[in-house]
Every structure is written in structure tokens, then in C-alpha cells.
Amino acid sequence: MIFWEIAKRNIRIHMLRSTLAMLGIVIGVVAIASMGILGNSLVSTVSDSLKSVGDSVIVTPYSGGGGGMGSGGGGGGSSSASLKITDQDYQQIKRVVAPNVATPVYTTSDHMKIGVGSDDIVATMYALPAADVPDIMKLQAGDYNNGNSGCLVGSTFANDHNLKVGSRISIGSDGSKGTLRVTGIIEERGMSFDISTDSALVVTPEWFENAYNRNKDYDEVVVKVKEGDTATIKTTIEKQLNKHKDAKVVSVTDSKATLASIYSTFGTVTTFVTAIGGISMLVAGVSIFNIMMMSVNERIKEIGIMRSIGTQKREVMSMFIYEAAIIGVVGSVIGGALSVLAGYAISALMLGTTKYLFTTANALSVGEGVSFGIVICLLCGIYPAWQAANLNPIDALRHE
Numbered sequence: 323m324i325f326w327e328i329a330k331r332n333i334r335i336h337m338l339r340s341t342l343a344m345l346g347i348v349i350g351v352v353a354i355a356s357m358g359i360l361g362n363s364l365v366s367t368v369s370d371s372l373k374s375v376g377d378s379v380i381v382t383p384y385s386g387g388g389g390g391m392g393s394g395g396g397g398g399g400s401s402s403a404s405l406k407i408t409d410q411d412y413q414q415i416k417r418v419v420a421p422n423v424a425t426p427v428y429t430t431s432d433h434m435k436i437g438v439g440s441d442d443i444v445a446t447m448y449a450l451p452a453a454d455v456p457d458i459m460k461l462q463a464g465d466y467n468n469g470n471s472g473c474l475v476g477s478t479f480a481n482d483h484n485l486k487v488g489s490r491i492s493i494g495s496d497g498s499k500g501t502l503r504v505t506g507i508i509e510e511r512g513m514s515f516d517i518s519t520d521s522a523l524v525v526t527p528e529w530f531e532n533a534y535n536r537n538k539d540y541d542e543v544v545v546k547v548k549e550g551d552t553a554t555i556k557t558t559i560e561k562q563l564n565k566h567k568d569a570k571v572v573s574v575t576d577s578k579a580t581l582a583s584i585y586s587t588f589g590t591v592t593t594f595v596t597a598i599g600g601i602s603m604l605v606a607g608v609s610i611f612n613i614m615m616m617s618v619n620e621r622i623k624e625i626g627i628m629r630s631i632g633t634q635k636r637e638v639m640s641m642f643i644y645e646a647a648i649i650g651v652v653g654s655v656i657g658g659a660l661s662v663l664a665g666y667a668i669s670a671l672m673l674g675t676t677k678y679l680f681t682t683a684n685a686l687s688v689g690e691g692v693s694f695g696i697v698i699c700l701l702c703g704i705y706p707a708w709q710a711a712n713l714n715p716i717d718a719l720r721h722e
Contacts, residue, residue, distance in 0.1 A: 329644035344653035350603030351657025358687025359665030361592025406539035449530035464506030472505035614706035629715035639711035646703025654695030
């Protein structure tokens with residue numbers, strides 16, 4: 323095609339100008355695609371970290387103020403006043419969520435020592451029924467704790483303190499609350515809405531109640547929803563325990579709804595940073611428009627000659643659109659390739675992992691960036707091409 327060859331010739335003649343225009347497109351595509359890759363990788367990281375808790379409903383004591391009655395009536399003790407969930411409250415929760423399992427949880431933090439002569443450290447400790455432990459956490463080593471002298475430890479805690487199955491931990495200042503033997507190491511769970519075990523210990527309720535003088539006044543209840551919907555379970559618990567608007571007993575969190583909110587927030591952030599990248603693309607588009615207008619003004623006489631020998635308007639127009647297309651396609655493809663490298667670097671530096679780089683969502687982000695770059699170039703080339711095609715041939719021949 324002769325007009326395609328003419329377009330390539332003109333780009334070669336003005337190589338520096340064309341290269342600078344392509345560079346603007348490259349930068350724009352990299353900015354858009356790499357920001358999309360970062361946003362998608364963030365969502366994937368959070369999704370992986372929270373995938374094990376998307377089926378949970380977490381019940382905690384209501385702390386919104388106001389000394390209301392407990393769920394058991396006038397003398398039943400107030401969860402909101404003591405900031406604990408009473409056994410009576412727990413039994414109600416257990417009944418209304420059946421056949422789903424409701425697990426009562428104690429939590430505290432305490433001083434402890436690992437081995438003779440070790441430094442004193444402070445760590446979080448959870449206590450929950452041994453029968454419910456496998457529903458909430460999995461082990462990477464050892465066995466679930468079936469005795470009051472044993473405990474489970476999180477993987478991060480075990481790695482930080484070089485703990486293995488069989489290691490012993492002295493609890494309390496100078497071991498005042500006794501010594502526990504590590505019977506199992508919990509798989510890494512990452513971020514969690516219910517209990518964060520990675521840097522914590524898990525003991526039996528019997529040991530905890532004896533060591534801390536607690537008698538079935540729980541810090542939270544975790545409901546693993548295997549039948550029904552988390553939103554329905556949440557509503558049911560609230561209706562049963564928070565019967566009085568001015569005397570709420572518990573706060574109920576639907577992990578699935580919280581996850582949806584987190585994903586929505588990340589989506590908004592991704593859109594925002596991608597839009598910032600889009601600004602650089604628009605700047606590149608203005609540069610393309612300016613270059614194309616310069617190309618038209620420099621070649622007015624050439625256009626006049628072409629028109630005088632019978633070249634049609636659409637053929638003149640296509641010649642300039644080809645120029646814009648070549649700049650757009652080459653710049654966008656180079657930008658797409660570089661955006662993968664930029665996404666790799668950003669993921670490695672900001673997230674510490676690149677395992678989420680090669681995903682469908684990221685491929686779409688790169689494709690969108692490349693497509694946007696090509697479309698911007700074509701749009702910015704249409705008006706200069708139209709202006710060139712509509713020059714008066716006689717006036718164009720007289721142009722100096």
C-alpha cells in the first residue's frame with residue numbers, strides 16, 4: 323500500500339520527533355498497566371491472606387456505651403458492662419446458629435520464657451475447646467493439643483523463637499503460671515478477623531480458666547458458617563441477643579461482608595491510581611496531536627500535489643492516520659512489555675512476592691493499557707488527518 327509506505331517514510335525522516343512521541347505513549351502505558359498490576363496483586367495478596375476466614379461470623383461484647391441488661395434478664399449479668407460474653411449469651415448463640423459450630427474463645431497476653439536463661443517476652447494467648455480447634459486452624463507439624471499441659475503455637479512464633487514440637491514454654495513472670503509443652507505448630511493463617519494465631523499460643527479452656535481465674539466469661543465467639551449465609555446468621559444473632567436497642571449485648575461481624583468492603587476499597591484505590599497513570603497518557607496524546615499537526619503543516623505543498631493528480635481525500639486522510647497508528651502501536655506494545663517488568667519490580671519491592679504477577683487480571687490490565695495507548699493515538703490523529711484531507715488543492719500548491 324503506497325500510503326502506508328509514505329507514512330513509514332515520514333516517520334523515518336522525522337525519527338527523533340516520532341521517537342519522542344512514542345516515548346510519551348510508552349510512559350503512559352507503563353503507568354496505567356503497572357498501577358493496574360499493583361492493584362490486582364494487592365487484592366490477590368489480601369484475598370489469599372483472608373480466604374480462610376470468609377465463612378466466619380465473629381461475636382464480641384458490645385462496647386458502644388450504655389449499661390444495658392444482659393441477655394439473661396435483670397440479674398443475668400451484663401456482657402456490655404463487663405465487656406465479656408457470658409456463658410448464658412454463648413448458649414443462646416450456640417442454639418440460634420445450629421447446626422453451625424459456635425466456638426467460645428478466651429484471649430489474653432502474658433509474659434513467658436522459652437528455655438532456661440532466655441529473655442522475657444510477651445505474646446498473645448487464646449483458649450478454645452480442643453474439639454473445635456481443627457475447624458478453625460490446621461497444623462503444619464505435631465498433633466492437636468488434647469491435654470492441659472500442652473499448647474499449640476503459630477508458625478511465625480515458632481520460627482521467631484526456634485520452637486519445635488516438644489519445646490517448653492514457661493508462662494507468667496518467672497513461670498508463675500506453669501510450663502506448657504508445644505504439641506503442634508499451626509499453619510500460617512495470615513490476617514484474620516477471628517483469631518490471629520501466627521504469633522500466638524493456643525491452650526485449653528481448662529488450663530486458661532485455672533491460670534487466669536476465668537469462669538466462662540468469654541472474649542469472643544467464632545461461628546464457622548457451613549450451612550446458611552453469613553449475613554443471615556449475623557442478623558439472627560443480633561435479633562436474639564440485642565433485643566433492646568438501648569441495651570445491646572454483642573457486636574456481630576460478618577467476615578464475608580467485611581471482605582467485600584475491603585475488595586471494594588482496593589478496587590477504588592486501583593481505579594484512582596490507574597486514572598493518575600491515564601493523565602500521563604493524555605499528555606502523550608496531546609504530544610501526538612501536536613506532532614501530527616506539525617506534519618500536516620510541513621507537507622501542505624506535498625498534499626496539494628497529491629490532490630492535484632487525483633488522490634482522494636480518504637487516501638490522504640488514511641496516510642496521516644497510518645502515521646498515528648504506527649506510533650501508537652509501536653509505543654503501546656513496547657510500553658506493555660515494559661509494564662510487565664515494572665509490575666514485577668513493584669510487586670517485589672512493595673509486596674515482597676511476585677507470585678501474583680502472571681494472572682488473568684494482570685494480563686487484562688496490560689491489554690487495557692496497550693489498547694488505551696493505541697486508541698489515544700488514533701483519536702489524536704483523526705483531526706490533523708481530516709484537516710490535511712480537506713485542504714484546498716490550489717491553496718496548498720501556492721503554499722510556501
